[in-house]
Amino acid sequence: MLTVALPKGRIAEQTLEIFETIFGDEFKFESRKLILDMGAFRFLLVRNQDVPTYVAHQAADIGVVGLDVIEEQGLDIIRLLDLGIGKCKVAVGIREDDELDWSKPQMKVASKMVNITRNYFSKKAMGVEVIKLYGSIELAPLVGLADAIVDIVETGTTMKENGLKVAETIMESSAHLIANKHSFLAKKSEIMELYTQMEKVVRGS
Ligand SMILES: Nc1ncnc2c1ncn2[C@@H]1O[C@H](COP(=O)(O)OP(=O)(O)OP(=O)(O)O)[C@@H](O)[C@H]1O
Numbered sequence: 001m002l003t004v005a006l007p008k009g010r011i012a013e014q015t016l017e018i019f020e021t022i023f024g025d026e027f028k029f030e031s032r033k034l035i036l037d038m039g040a041f042r043f044l045l046v047r048n049q050d051v052p053t054y055v056a057h058q059a060a061d062i063g064v065v066g067l068d069v070i071e072e073q074g075l076d077i078i079r080l081l082d083l084g085i086g087k088c089k090v091a092v093g094i095r096e097d098d099e100l101d102w103s104k105p106q107m108k109v110a111s112k113m114v115n116i117t118r119n120y121f122s123k124k125a126m127g128v129e130v131i132k133l134y135g136s137i138e139l140a141p142l143v144g145l146a147d148a149i150v151d152i153v154e155t156g157t158t159m160k161e162n163g164l165k166v167a168e169t170i171m172e173s174s175a176h177l178i179a180n181k182h183s184f185l186a187k188k189s190e191i192m193e194l195y196t197q198m199e200k201v202v203r204g205s
C-alpha cells in the first residue's frame with residue numbers, strides 16, 4: 001500500500017486530474033473525508049504547506065507540493081518529478097517608483113517565506129529583517145511595514161494592481177512529486193511504477 005499526500009487549494013484540481021488520467025476514474029474525496037482508499041493506494045488530503053511534513057515523517061510515502069514550499073521548509077525528502085503544474089515564481093517585489101539599493105546596510109522585507117528570504121538576502125551580503133506575514137503580502141510596502149516583499153508571482157496582476165514591480169526573481173516553482181527516503185527504499189518498485197505513470201501523463205505521451 002502506498003500512502004500519497006495530496007494538496008488542497010490551488011494545485012489540488014490539476015493534481016487530481018493527473019491521478020484521474022492514471023486511474024481512469026473520477027477522483028473524488030467525499031465532502032469532509034480526508035482519506036480516500038483506492039486499490040493499492042491511500043490518498044490523504046492535506047494543506048499544501050503540510051505535504052512535506054507528512055512525507056518527511058513517513059505518515060505519507062509520497063506527496064505532491066510546490067518547489068517553493070519544499071525550498072522554504074528544507075525537510076529531508078526526495079524530489080522525484082517535476083509535474084509542470086502550479087507554475088509560478090518567487091520574487092522580490094518593491095514599489096513601482098522604488099529601486100533595490102544593495103548599498104544599504106539592512107532592509108525590511110515582508111514575506112510568508114522567511115527562510116527563502118533570509119537565504120537570498122544573506123547571499124547578497126545584505127542584512128535583512130524579515131517580517132513574517134500570512135497573506136496580503138503586497139500591502140506591506142504600501143503602508144511602510146516593509147521596504148520590499150518576497151512573494152509568489154504567477155500572472156503579476158496582484159503586484160501590478162498594488163503599484164509594485166518585480167525587482168528580482170529568486171526562483172521558478174512548479175509542483176513536484178516528492179518521496180520519503182525510507183519509503184523510497186522499502187517501496188521502490190511501487191513508487192517507481194507510479195512515477196512512470198505520472199511521468200507519461202506529464203509528458204503527454
Ligand atoms: N498565484 C499563486 N499564488 C500562490 N501559489 C501559487 C500561485 N500559483 C501557483 N502557486 C503554487 O501553488 C501552491 C499552492 O498554493 P495555495 O495558495 O493553494 O497554498 P498555500 O497558501 O501556499 O498553502 P496553505 O493552503 O497550506 O496555506 C504554492 O505553493 C505555489 O507553488
Ligand SMILES: O=P(O)(O)OC[C@H]1O[C@H](OP(=O)(O)OP(=O)(O)O)[C@H](O)[C@@H]1O
Binds near residue numbers: 134151156157159
Ligand atoms: O501574480 P498573481 O497571479 O497575481 O498571483 C500572485 C498572488 O497570489 C498569491 O496570493 P493568494 O491569492 O494566495 O493570497 P494571499 O497570499 O493573500 O493569501 C500570492 O501570494 C500573490 O499575492
